[in-house]
Amino acid sequence: GPGRPLGPPTGERPGQQRTRGARSPAQQRLPPARPAAPGTAVFNENQMRVRGRRPATDFPAIAPFLADIDTSGGRGRVLYLNGKVSGHLRVGHTPVHFTDVDLHAYIVGNDGRAYTAISHIPPPAAQALLPLTPLGGLFGWLFALEKPGSENGFSLTGATFVQDTEVTFYPGEERLRITQTAEGLDPENYLSMKTSIQGQVPYVPANSTAHLAPYKEIYHHSDSAVTSTSSRDYYLTFGAVNQTGSYRIHQNITYQGCRHAPSHRAIPAAQQLTVDRVFALYSEEEGVLRFAVANQIGPVEGDSDPAPVNPCYDGSHTCDMTARCHPGPGTHYTCECTPGYQGDGRSCVDVNECATGFHRCGPNSMCVNLPGSYRCECRSGYTFADDQHTCILMAPPPNPCENGTHTCAPAEQARCIPHGDGTFSCACLPGYAGDGHQCSDVDECSENSCHPAATCYNTPGSFSCHCQPGYLGDGFQCTPDSSSGLKACQQQQLYAQAQHARPGTRLHIPQCDEQGDFLPLQCHGSTGFCWCVNSDGHEVPGTRTPPGSTPPHCGPPPGPTQRPRTVCERWKESLLEHYGGTARDDQYVPQCDDLGRFVPLQCHGKSDFCWCVDKDGREVAGTRTQPGVTPTCLPEAVPPLIGAMPRPEDSLTGSFLVYAQGQRLGRLPFKRTKLLKDQASTLLSMHGSIIVGLDYDCHERKVYWTDVAGRVISRIGMQPGAEPEVIINSGLLRPEGVAIDFIHRTMYWTDSGLDQIVRTNLDGSEREILFYVDLVNPRAITVDPVGGNLYWTDWNRDAPKIERSSLDGTGRRILIGKDIGLPNGLNFDPVTEMLCWADAGTRKLECTLRDGTGRRVIQSNLNYPFSMVSYIDHFYYTDWRRDAVISVNANTGAVTEEYLPEQRSHLYGITAVFPYCPTGKAGCGTPAAAAMAPFPVPAPSGRYSELEKLRLRHTQGGWSLLPLQFSNYKPNNKSAVATWLQDTHPWSPHFPHRKQVNTATEEDLAFTN
Template sequence: LFLLQFRLSNQSGKPQRMNGKVHGKVYVGNAPTPVEFTSNDLHSYVVVNDGRSYVAISDIPQALGPSLQPLSALGAVIGWAFALEQPGFKNGFSIIGGEFTRQAEVTFLPGNEKLSIRQEFRGIDEHDHLVVKTSLEGRVPEVPQGSTVQIGPYSEIYQYSNNLITSSSTRDYVVSLPDGSTDTRTHQWRQTISFTSCQHDVSARDTKPTQMLSVDQVFVMYDANNELIRFAMSNKIGDVNGEPQENPCFTGRHGCDTNAVCRPGEGNQFTCQCAAGFNGEGRTCYDIDECRGDPQICGFHAICNNQPGTFRCECEDGYQFDSDGHTCIEVSRPTDACEEGTHTCDSPERAECSYTGGSSYICSCLPGFIGDGRICQDIDECQPGRCHQDAVCQNTQGSFTCQCRPGYYGDGLSCFPGKCVGVLSLSGKRSQHPTRTERRRRTKTQCENHRDGLQGVIASGPRGPRPPVGQYIPACDENGAYEPMQCHGSTGHCWCVDRNGQEISGTRSGPGSRPMCIDHSGGKPPVGPDTRPDVHPLPPGTHLLFAQSGRIEHVPLEGYDMKKDDAKAVLHLPEKVIIGVAYDCVEKMVYWTEITSPSISRANIQGGEPVAVIRSGNLDSPEGIAIDHLGRTMFWTDSVKDHIEVSSLDGSQRRVIIDSDLVNPRAIITDPPNGNLYWCDWNRDAPKIETSYMDGSNRRVLVKDDLGLPNGLTYDSQSSLLCWADAGTHKLECMHPDRRDRRKVMEGIQYPFGITSYGKNIYYTDWKRDAVVAVDRYAATESDEFQPLKRTKLYGITTAYAQCPSGIKTIMGLQQDHMFILKTFGAIKVLTLF
């Protein structure tokens, strides 16, 4: 049954993954003690329809890592298992499936060091990933630190018999030493593969007794910084005496989508057929949303989550799968002590009881109180500086009030001398906001001093000051801050400025055109004590997260439709301006950039407080942000420093990867499976969209013609489409980065800023509509719109997936400096290539 299931999966053309653990006790050179390691992660990814395999092992100590580079055959058995099959020949899994044991002996010449490798392949786990356990024991010759290893193409003959497969070969490898010299070495490989054959398996009887495995494009590298060893190779299985046939299906040069199978025809003819669960013409395959096609596919009390090529059912809260693994039945719960009032928390005026399932609950003090939740005491918030200097702070239960002293008026946070002469409000009471005359009494801001200094002496006439003819006069908002867009009244030119009024390079536009400027001031500060910036947990499912001034809001998705009635704020940070948002699907974290006091922060969407990972002083104007959920890194653009940086998710190991030829970098996105980075630069003089590897190498321009203000970027890993929204050309466009097949999806859009994708839909924020707009990229039509209750500018937007995207795409033209990194999260183990 397992072999049948695997063959059906293998024939579908879908990429395959393999995960496992590596244990070892290995001596290096003449060292008297071995390097020992246990439970190191091994991850492999195979592009079935062209025979390429990638393997990586994590946490390999630097004392051992360089010396393991010659052992590309650690992954060669995986290459043999999934090798591209020539007509009449079969790879390993087509013959024996996924349960077998491989024993290999390696002898290094001329020193006769010997290493034993044992690998136990244990079939498929619950995630449809193959599982392997690897053990290493013996001695290897030393490869000096900083050296690299090159392995040329080679062939290996496999002998097939009942329950046993054997092979042997002698190979050379070249060690390139740090001083530039090279050393050619030799090692011999002997291996046996044992398995339990099935007497009723007719296909096994047709297996030829000898087959030749041809391996080329071998790539090996040890990454000392991350302690990772990586191997990659292309594999073909065929005749011992013949040359491989030239049909593209057998050479791997067919161009079919990764989620498609290549069907050979006569001569060089072939067709591409999308795998089950995908639609398309074969060269491009689109995921079928089974959840949308059949809303009841998972049954009652279940949630359907679409997955690439398939779907997954999850029971709603309060339900669990029955013994059949499909039906959701109600979980019998004990009495909710919070609801019944049988808890031991402090009174509701001081504490909150939160039910956590089973018979458990948590007591927590309300804002303004301190304690363990069972006993909460009031916090005296009247600290120095809490209220205005001409106000008195009065502590109250769980809060505080500010009241201006006699002879002053205001709200206590701002107090003005004299008697209030404000205008009447709708309630009949006088407004506590100062009038224009009263605002003049406060200290002037930098912008106001700048403006008044240029205007000269205030005229005595009723029209006030008269600026000199042809002079630029800065515009200040009602709080005295620089307006984000400044214009010259005589020439008609406009440009963006930072919080200090300095022009941002590359933003100046001509008469009749307006740049897309971001308000760095944060707007008018709120009146009254700040609320705690806690995160309101999100319900299960996939959501859109978008920034709106100092708020991050969410809209749940049902299929591709926005559940607008269920939209709400996830996080509120008064006086802040959040620009970019990104989501880490592994740890369920939302990350954002903020420009009023420049910083990058994160918070868990399942509840908790925000944590700053990079604070002010190290940033100028962070805008776009992107997460590599596989490599566990984040990338961001800084539009003042004009560079792109990368760091670990906690802000450590920070470094600049792009620092030249950038003027106004904004959006940035990652393609973790392929190891690519994309960003846009809306430089008025030369807007462009660029790409590079994730270390900043192999930088190149993808698009530079017919661009205006490319603000938003998104990459859909399933379709391999890069899409962007342009506020200058008012177009939404897409392309496959490797094909440069640029096409227009929609035109006539108004003023887009951020953009994200999910399945067939693209969602973007629009500054003129103050809305999130949904576009069906297949139909090239607008399908929906969501306008938050608060009508202000919307900034970045991202998709918060219910589960991490699992599609991993092909790497074309693997170079020596290409890195692929391995990480493990939860029960899912994924290979990262970059």
């Protein structure tokens, strides 16, 4: 490409060689693909990209000077220089320090023009350095246009030298020292330069413009040193004020002479550098200090009129940019194409050495043509012999992990990981910490991994937990021992105290008397509710009082009851405690008879929605009625099941978003994609928790979350009376992202404290650590159950990435590793098969196919996203800058809505709850589709023309399913599917819809693929 050296950007790869014979850095570079437009000061980005960074290259104040940047006339062969600048200055009386700011130089070698840009110098110092042209003048001397018999600085010093410059400003006599060290050519043939500036400079007002006159300098040469002393005048303008100044400059350049230089080579004792044009500019908005100089080096001249300059020297010749200009007498010259090109010198074309056979590539190698040259590449499995042309079979690299030459810790503490190229890395095994070369035992007992009622014993690389006396269990879960002689109150008190030691728990700790019996009055230490209990510790109905009120008067406890509490009674008490002691009219409470059994007729609060239940409290399908109609419920009479119907869900019907906000789970309903903000509510509050990651199991309608404060993973069903359930309470440090595979019934999570990716069954059993190396800050995680892929983000500041593996942990690879900053949110859409992420670093929402191809930007102006979920054709993400839920149209990228909760604090995870499982592109009839269907799906009975149709008949309470005749078949109905509908949605390729036919009471149900 334009501006690139002949070799690869990062040096030569094995199996490649660079053609030899180039005399100077200018001849080791390819010409630009096309000349830059005359009269512009903005260089093409491809020509100016340096190590993946784009240097500051525009010089708007010097456009007239750059008008002849056209490269077609043979000038414009570009050279590049990179470096770092550090300074300890006193600007006036103000100290200013900066370290390793970027310096980039761009030199037009055939014209002797040098452009220098220094970025991010603090404004007071950058403004004061405006008159100091030696910062960029060095590069003008290095690559000055050479007159006959003269040599520029690079021809003398090469790529390694040291320049010490002493500057004295007048009239204030401030002194400054500049040391510029050339450190040779890097693998890309860019000259590397380190600059140090120390001393005091005069103060220059902000927004000043510096004017510097052309000047001449005499350089005196010896075998290994060049010196020069001169004075320069400048004047500054700022507004209507002009200010003049001057400085004296002494330069001393030391280098190692070339011992291989021709013996007849004569270096003039003194040469004159003529600088025709000088420009200096500082842009505070960009933070860039720029210099531009045009230079010629020649013999020391007197005051006589200069002789005419040969076009080869001033760049006015008409030779091709790939040709050499040979000066003749006076202003005459000839043009000759350089090796690798052919033509008359004014027009040269590349010679294809590979096609013409003019190359030296041997067997088992390939010839690759380059502009003006060629390159040999060995085929896979071969490498170059000593002649750099013949390819020989490559010996397999040694495996240090097998031959024992690695430096990893012992095998019982670390594992050696071979990389296949003779290198290796070391990683400590679980239970040890270190860099892999040195591993020390991790004290897991300090992480409180055991149950509070257990004792932890640390061992090398592991640990064990043992329940304390009076408890039974495996050490991770301990319960009071009923055979220990303790009474029921004492056992419950010990157990509750042990659980209370964990963050996020709100268990009531029973109060016992001196004999170990329940005190008649019990009060909750966290909520403040009080109530009376009997001798078994059971609450006496009607005695609960709210916080701040007078506690109930509890008499002597009645005698023990003869039966334990039933399921109906326990469920009722649990719901009443959840509701704060009293249920509202719109909240469901089970009705029990005098024996604690479920009353066959159950109704939802005072809404008159009623249904029948069996003896276990399960709803009898098909018995739910509208207000005003009471079903006939017979005890133990179970009618035939028509189809599974959901249990009353209070306000949890339909589709809605669930988002985490500190210790609270919020609920935000939507209709299709429109947010129903006025119906937003609190789904659950967990005191002392910080809920981070969220995901939804559509099969069992349960929401899972991670709690970074409580170090637990919990879940709750979307059914009435459901209570939070802790499923993982040990072995966690900072659990963040969580993902549910609703097909294979597994759960995955990230732990940024332990740097792990873990998989378990949904009940927490069969835990398996999939990954624990090459992870720094794992955060979001999502699963593609149909495709069998697992994706997660790692916002390692040094190398952020998105990785992918199979569901069993095999096939791990980096999917996205470029142009990514802080990937927080991650979501896989099974319908579109797109993996999308929200990046708080790049402020972009991007998507790609599941294999990493087809990457595209959806929205490029996000605020600060944390978590994200997709639904239909919208994305919903939580934003930390707005503390809001924001929706984005997936097709247009437009922000469509914003929801601001009343409580203003950071929002964390977000997920979508809907009454069905997505089928993706698995196809009807496939095992994946069957596993994901929420209700029974009638199977097709043949080809399209023979598909059974379904008819929905409208009744007072809902929709019933009836078969349609084949004569009613319509070709645009692509598959026959039955599901439960609450709304009529607009037509889309992802959702069921109903369509009006002959009468107002019957509709076809159509599903599109």
